[in-house]
Amino acid sequence: MLAVAEWLGDEGVPGPGRAELGAAVRGTARALAASAPGHSVEVRVPPFVAVQCVEGPRHTRGNPPNVVETDARTWLLLATGLLDFDAAVASGAVSASGSRAAEIAGWLPIVPLPSPR
Numbered sequence: 159m160l161a162v163a164e165w166l167g168d169e170g171v172p173g174p175g176r177a178e179l180g181a182a183v184r185g186t187a188r189a190l191a192a193s194a195p196g197h198s199v200e201v202r203v204p205p206f207v208a209v210q211c212v213e214g215p216r217h218t219r220g221n222p223p224n225v226v227e228t229d230a231r232t233w234l235l236l237a238t239g240l241l242d243f244d245a246a247v248a249s250g251a252v253s254a255s256g257s258r259a260a261e262i263a264g265w266l267p268i269v270p271l272p273s274p275r
Contacts, residue, residue, distance in 0.1 A: 159185075159238070159269050166234055166271065180206045183230050186237035186268045194265045198258050202227040212261050224256030239267030 161178035165171045173179070183206040190201060191209040198214030200222040201207075210222070228236070232251045235241035243263035246252040254260055 159234075159271070162234055163238075163271055166231070166238060166240055167273075169231075179230055182234055183207055186234065189268050190237070190262065190265055193268070194262065199224040199226060199256070199262055201225075201233075201262060203230055203233045206230060211265075212258060214258065222256075224258040226252060226254050226259050226262055228252040236266055237268040238271040240271060240273060 159182055162174045162182045165173050174182070183203050187201055187203060187207045187209045191211045194211040194213070196213035197210040199212040200210050202225060204227070212224075228246070228251060232241065232246060236243055236246060236252070241251075243252070243260065243266055247254050247260070
């Protein structure tokens, strides 16, 4: 997260390399899956990761009924508490489909960062 923290606080700062960005995305998504184990909601951050989380009915075929999908920067802003889940959905930065998708907000932030001044 240290490799992306400055960029998350200031979009004008040059972005991290693909390896650092991917590591931060995968690490935070997997931490979410570990803290909210289950298979009811799928969180997708293409092209880096897709994880299933939140206890409840297991999905096994086709598209899952509860999906949260976003880009890497938005995901990291959510994971660090620099962006509110409901605000991200309202702005269109996050696609949350299914009746249980919004439940992941209860496990955010994963790695809190202080808001930039």
